[in-house]
Amino acid sequence: DGDVGLPLILSTHTRSQTAAIYVYSQDVQRLRLLLQPIKKVQYISDDFDSIVKHFKRDLKAYEKTANGGFITKYGHSSDMLQLDHYYLMLHWSKFYNIDTSNEGKSLLFETYTNYYVHNKRMRTILQEFNLGIGPNTAIKWYTCEPFISRLLNTAFQTHNYSFLKHVRYFIHCIHLQLRNEHPGFVRNRLHKPIFSIYCGRLITTVEFKRLKMYLNRVILITSFLMGNLDKSKVIQYIDRCEPSENETRVLLKINIDIRIRNTQPYADITHLSNEHNENEILIMFGASFRLMDVIISPYQTLPVCVLELCAERPQLMPPNEREQRWYSIIEPFESKK
Known part of the structure; x- marks a missing residue:
């Protein structure tokens, strides 16, 4: 959940090992405003299936974009x-x-x-x-x-x-x-x-x-x-x-x-x-x-x-x-x- 994972997001989003962040929360609007400055937060939703769909789409992009x-x-x-x-x-x-x-x-x-x-x-x-x-x-x-x-x-x-x-x-x-x-x-x-x-x-x-x-x-x-x-x-x-x-x-x-x-x-x-x-x-x-x-x-x-x-x-x-x-x-x- 977004609130529970907030400290983790703030402490890891600048690391090169963190490619993207997806957040599941019941309070989507508040978290979108709160996490707007963090560019690696790719998607926030209360629909888990929707998160998985976006994750798979972005995963393909990362696989096609070499890192390092x-x-x-x-x-x-x-x-x-x-x-x-x-x-x-x-x-x-x-x-x-x-x-x-x-x-x-x-x-x-x-x-x-x-x-x-x-x-x-x-x-x-x-x-x-x-x-x-x-x-x-x-x-x-x-x-x-x-x-x-x-x-x-x-x-x-x-x-x-x-x-x-x-x-x-x-x-x-x-x-x-x-x-x-x-x-x-x-x-x-x-x-x-x-x-x-x-x-x-x-x-x-x-x-x-x-x-x-x-x-x-x-x-x-x-x-x-x-x-x-x-x-x-x-x-x-x-x-x-x-x-x-x-x-x-x-x-x-x-x-x-x-x-x-x-x-x-x-x-x-x-x-x-x-x-x-x-x-x-x-x-x-x-x-x-x-x-x-x-x-x-x-x-x-x-x-x-x-x-x-x-x-x-x-x-x-x-x-x-x-x-x-x-x-x-x-x-x-x-x-x-």
Whole structure:
């Protein structure tokens, strides 16, 4: 109830671990006035079913909006860039260049089960996961069960090598499936080889300031990156996610040219996932991106970080050449009405 939980709301709403707050109370109007300044209070109602409905809607938005840091390595100079990138990819590649053995599959199931040993529902899903996971179903499992992808991406972002070593079978299956899907996706895009995908992020203000310092440099992202072809849908999702005091919303715009070879594999996974209306592109972990621009406009509610997908050994290109190349697809900001 709202009155009983009021001290808890006041003490936890500023924490980054608190994503959203839903309040059940018989005195809705009074609590709405009282809690109006607290932005993370998403919904107050005396109808429990209505609260659950709103919670499920917002949960999907948070699942589509990645939280936390996503940048692993910056290139400071052309020489160091090549050296750093080579050794980093040599280190990370061992997580997907392996055989899909029964031993690896058993270790994957055991590792996930240990995280949910006391959760009967999760254990039931993991039994199905163990029976169905393979090189032809990995992406479906990655997209349909958020708790599976969440653990994996958290391990990537925190460099939890112990966990990643135990789930290499899953990583390798995703890599195989993306590698198989990539050529067909490229063939279907030959008529329009340059396109953009969008991804919403909640990142700390410190990381955002740091990010702006690395314009025209190459960054390595060691987690899977999911983007949507529909910009408006991504903005709808991220607008539902209230940042904490030390966080900010950011829209990533990722420019992709299918004519660039030797990138990490990527593909449209709409037909492979349970959500056939999302138009999502999945990029394999370990992809390189050049940070082209960070756009902050008074006419836009979100700062936009413009990235370009690079080859694994990116060639440095003069800034004026890059600007000319992408000029035709960079969208102008709407003028003030």
